[in-house]
Amino acid sequence: MLIRKPDPIPSSEITPKSAYLNRRQFMATAAAAAAGAGVLGERLLHPSATAQAAATKLNTVKSPLSTTGETLTPYNDVTTYNNFYEFGTGKGDPSKNAWRLHTRPWTVSVDGLVKKPKTFDIDTLLKMRPMEERVYRHRCVEAWSMVIPWAGYSLSEFINQCEPLSSAKYVQFLSLDDPKQEPWINEVSLTWPYSEGLRMDEAMHPLTLLTFGLYGEVLPNQDGAPIRLVIPWKYGFKSVKSIVKVRFVDKQPHTAWNDAAPNEYGFYSNVNPNVDHPRWSQKTERRIGEPIWKQRRTTLMFNGYGDEVAKLYTGMDLRKNF
Amino acid sequence: MPNRAVVALKVLVHAACLAPVAWLLYHLAISQLGPDPTATVTFFTGRGTLRLLVLSLAVTPVRKLTPKLAWLIRFRRMLGLYAFFYACLHLMTYLWLYANFDVATMVDDITRRRYIMVGFAAWLLLFPLALTSTKWSIRKLGGKRWQILHRLAYLAAICGVVHYWWIVKPGVHTPFTITAVLALLLAARPALDYVSSRRRRPAMREA
Numbered sequence: 001m002l003i004r005k006p007d008p009i010p011s012s013e014i015t016p017k018s019a020y021l022n023r024r025q026f027m028a029t030a031a032a033a034a035a036g037a038g039v040l041g042e043r044l045l046h047p048s049a050t051a052q053a054a055a056t057k058l059n060t061v062k063s064p065l066s067t068t069g070e071t072l073t074p075y076n077d078v079t080t081y082n083n084f085y086e087f088g089t090g091k092g093d094p095s096k097n098a099w100r101l102h103t104r105p106w107t108v109s110v111d112g113l114v115k116k117p118k119t120f121d122i123d124t125l126l127k128m129r130p131m132e133e134r135v136y137r138h139r140c141v142e143a144w145s146m147v148i149p150w151a152g153y154s155l156s157e158f159i160n161q162c163e164p165l166s167s168a169k170y171v172q173f174l175s176l177d178d179p180k181q182e183p184w185i186n187e188v189s190l191t192w193p194y195s196e197g198l199r200m201d202e203a204m205h206p207l208t209l210l211t212f213g214l215y216g217e218v219l220p221n222q223d224g225a226p227i228r229l230v231i232p233w234k235y236g237f238k239s240v241k242s243i244v245k246v247r248f249v250d251k252q253p254h255t256a257w258n259d260a261a262p263n264e265y266g267f268y269s270n271v272n273p274n275v276d277h278p279r280w281s282q283k284t285e286r287r288i289g290e291p292i293w294k295q296r297r298t299t300l301m302f303n304g305y306g307d308e309v310a311k312l313y314t315g316m317d318l319r320k321n322f
Numbered sequence: 323m324p325n326r327a328v329v330a331l332k333v334l335v336h337a338a339c340l341a342p343v344a345w346l347l348y349h350l351a352i353s354q355l356g357p358d359p360t361a362t363v364t365f366f367t368g369r370g371t372l373r374l375l376v377l378s379l380a381v382t383p384v385r386k387l388t389p390k391l392a393w394l395i396r397f398r399r400m401l402g403l404y405a406f407f408y409a410c411l412h413l414m415t416y417l418w419l420y421a422n423f424d425v426a427t428m429v430d431d432i433t434r435r436r437y438i439m440v441g442f443a444a445w446l447l448l449f450p451l452a453l454t455s456t457k458w459s460i461r462k463l464g465g466k467r468w469q470i471l472h473r474l475a476y477l478a479a480i481c482g483v484v485h486y487w488w489i490v491k492p493g494v495h496t497p498f499t500i501t502a503v504l505a506l507l508l509a510a511r512p513a514l515d516y517v518s519s520r521r522r523r524p525a526m527r528e529a
Contacts, residue, residue, distance in 0.1 A: 077357035089494045091358070142491070144358055189493045260492045279437055279488060281430070292350060292359040296422060 098221035151213030172253035374405035437488035444481035
């Protein structure tokens with residue numbers, strides 16, 4: 001008797017990984033939503049923006065500005081241990097809640113001291129320059145740190161497109177402020193929208209990264225999708241997430257954490273082991289994702305980027321301008 | 323409550339107090355304490371201390387609600403000692419994972435950082451209470467003096483809650499619940515004393 005061997009499954013029949021991951025994510029979110037019936041409708045109408053976005057690959061090129069000699073923090077930690085108060089104050093909250101964020105359509109408007117105000121669509125910005133992979137150390141003011149392979153290009157490339165006037169001395173960045181998508185805004189006492197700022201020379205520094213992705217994929221919502229800053233020599237809260245507005249100004253802009261506690265969070269907030277936070281030491285940090293006995297390590301001046309950025313601050317008293 | 327039931331309940335309380343520590347040690351051994359295990363252990367032991375301390379302080383006012391709950395007093399020392407045990411674990415976490423047993427770091431922290439100062443003060447307040455938790459100590463000190471000394475537990479709990487508020491970032495309200503419970507207990511003492519004194523007065527008149 002002849003038993004026919006089944007034909008090999010053609011590759012066209014095989015579900016791509018991203019698609020089945022999406023379905024799983026979708027079913028998981030739907031199941032979770034079913035438990036809390038109130039949000040069911042909303043979730044079904046907007047099937048997990050996070051999962052769809054997470055499947056989108058970014059083509060990146062290598063960059064000489066990428067940090068070498070560090071072990072990357074696992075993807076799972078980078079995407080589940082977040083400070084993003086628009087989605088809750090717990091470290092695990094943003095990864096649970098940020099599915100509410102809609103990253104399309106998304107625009108970034110530019111105004112203030114520019115030749116003329118402009119609005120950029122996120123998809124235009126994604127294609128504006130080649131996407132570089134930049135591994136950076138990331139040091140939070142709370143004394144923990146990660147090493148993350150970001151994807152983006154220097155903010156300076158974007159600023160050049162904005163055509164700021166020579167009178168512009170600072171750049172202010174504002175995050176999305178929408179309590180419908182970010183209900184925690186109503187619960188947390190920070191000045192909203194989340195505002196951050198840089199001096200013009202800091203903003204133009206090639207290390208300052210306009211960031212669209214991490215680990216070769218577009219940013220998960222909880223990591224500041226669809227567009228954020230990464231300033232590797234400053235404490236993490238300077239690296240503003242989910243940017244909707246960029247404003248060129250002549251005076252130092254107000255910033256969210258400085259508003260909340262000016263004695264604890266300065267405008268500059270450069271990583272500096274010699275200047276303690278008023279409540280805790282900044283001499284050491286805990287590396288996320290390491291075993292407990294290997295977490296503690298020495299914090300480096302400017303987070304180890306002193307060779308590149310120390311010259312921005314020559315003659316400045318970094319104790320006063322913390 | 324029959325004696326056998328109290329004994330059985332004591333076994334349960336021991337288990338309830340030790341199980342979290344077993345859970346913590348197990349997850350520590352298999353490296354499953356999340357992205358920031360140091361912070362996990364710190365928060366876990368600190369929160370455990372505050373909860374047990376507040377629970378031990380709740381015994382007296384709850385017991386006073388009705389004579390039927392008098393047996394609760396037999397659990398107070400146990401809860402207090404477990405609170406101290408968790409406080410020791412919390413302190414060990416600091417000494418090992420934060421200060422790395424470096425004396426200079428400890429001195430620097432304890433003299434300059436108010437949340438560490440007040441946290442350490444809380445531990446120091448609990449220490450003599452743990453030492454004098456035996457029946458022998460009560461006899462030796464005399465009930466009244468022993469009682470006054472052990473009111474320090476309230477002060478330790480206040481220090482613990484302040485310690486918690488001083489470490490969270492502005493805008494974070496996680497210490498609110500434990501603060502509210504402690505405030506309730508602090509208010510309950512004088513309130514219950516007042517009520518019982520009102521109750522006693524007519525009885526005295528009859529006599």
